[in-house]
């Protein structure tokens with residue numbers, strides 16, 4: 039699965055050199071710039087929340103899964119636009135793996 043994210047990262051990166059925004063959605067986002075990309079991330083986050091509420095009442099997860107894919111994808115475009123990638127996020131999740139969220143929070147408040 040991480041291989042798929044890596045492949046998608048490479049495609050997103052290559053779209054920075056694609057001049058024809060008519061041919062590529064990702065190139066069009068890179069060209070419009072960070073504000074447009076962030077607008078899409080916010081829009082997809084809202085759509086994911088609404089789809090999750092619908093999934094709870096209908097018992098059908100399909101739309102929620104599709105909206106989450108849109109959110110992940112646009113977040114990956116954001117990372118790529120700023121010179122980061124999904125592997126950086128996976129590394130951070132790996133670092134946190136097995137570390138209880140409550141323990142981590144308690145350690146943070148002791149530090150502060």
Ligand SMILES: N=c1c2ncn([C@@H]3O[C@H](COP(=O)(O)OP(=O)(O)OP(=O)(O)O)[C@@H](O)[C@H]3O)c2ncn1[C@@H]1O[C@H](COP(=O)(O)O)[C@@H](O)[C@H]1O
Pocket residue numbers: 046049053061062063064065107108111
């Ligand atoms: N995974 C995706 C992906 N997911 C969603 N989308 C596009 O995201 C767009 C925005 O979704 P919306 O539901 O908001 O659609 P919309 O209302 O038409 O969008 P706006 O007019 O508001 O911009 C749609 O056009 C979707 O097709 C994606 N576009 C591309 N990819 C991947 O990125 C690769 C490169 O894409 P291109 O750069 O277009 O070749 C593709 O091969 C795919 O692997």
